[in-house]
Amino acid sequence: MRIFIGIDFGEGQKEAIMKVQGSLRNIAQGRFTRAQNLHLTLNFLGEVDEAKLSDVFRAVDEVAAETKFFSLAIGRLGQFPSGRKKIIWLGMEGSKELYELYDRLSEKFGKIGFMKEERPYSPHLTLAREAKLEKPLDTVDVSPLSGIGMAEVTEITVFESTSRSGVLEYLPLHSAKLL
Numbered sequence: 153m154r155i156f157i158g159i160d161f162g163e164g165q166k167e168a169i170m171k172v173q174g175s176l177r178n179i180a181q182g183r184f185t186r187a188q189n190l191h192l193t194l195n196f197l198g199e200v201d202e203a204k205l206s207d208v209f210r211a212v213d214e215v216a217a218e219t220k221f222f223s224l225a226i227g228r229l230g231q232f233p234s235g236r237k238k239i240i241w242l243g244m245e246g247s248k249e250l251y252e253l254y255d256r257l258s259e260k261f262g263k264i265g266f267m268k269e270e271r272p273y274s275p276h277l278t279l280a281r282e283a284k285l286e287k288p289l290d291t292v293d294v295s296p297l298s299g300i301g302m303a304e305v306t307e308i309t310v311f312e313s314t315s316r317s318g319v320l321e322y323l324p325l326h327s328a329k330l331l
């Protein structure tokens with residue numbers, strides 16, 4: 153099973169994000185993320201044996217039980233890589249708590265035998281894949297985001313990433329509430 157730990161967003165936040173995506177659709181072609189798939193990835197574990205899932209759930213529970221809820225500002229639009237077909241994302245404004253949560257999870261997953269991610273954590277919320285831009289990204293209207301301000305993070309979720317006939321689906325398997 154392809155597993156990652158992520159943060160889900162509330163309906164109001166998803167609505168605002170989808171409005172920004174709507175504006176992006178005016179200047180780009182690509183595979184756009186569906187509203188139900190909007191999330192922020194914390195730790196990506198990759199292929200996990202079903203037998204190891206309960207260890208993953210326990211690790212998430214333990215970290216959640218020692219982490220206070222926090223706020224996250226959904227910030228600027230960005231893209232990578234710089235080639236012709238890009239991933240377009242919304243970045244999170246530097247939240248110390250988010251990075252601390254990521255580090256705590258990484259440490260815990262290291263202890264139960266998962267490889268540490270070499271690349272630095274780059275929190276982003278993917279709006280579109282394989283995107284081809286017809287105009288610069290700064291022409292996208294991001295004003296709906298100012299309406300939602302800070303997103304409160306109160307729980308973390310273990311997701312299974314599946315692809316059925318090319319349609320990506322992220323199934324929540326287990327959630328743990330932060331303090």
Ligand code: 2AM
Binds near residue numbers: 196239278
């Ligand atoms: P993406 O949106 O940039 O593709 C499920 O695939 C989630 O895990 C997505 O948020 C995806 O990020 C992320 N993801 C996929 N492969 C990854 C990897 N090797 N390292 C970190 N995150 C990854």
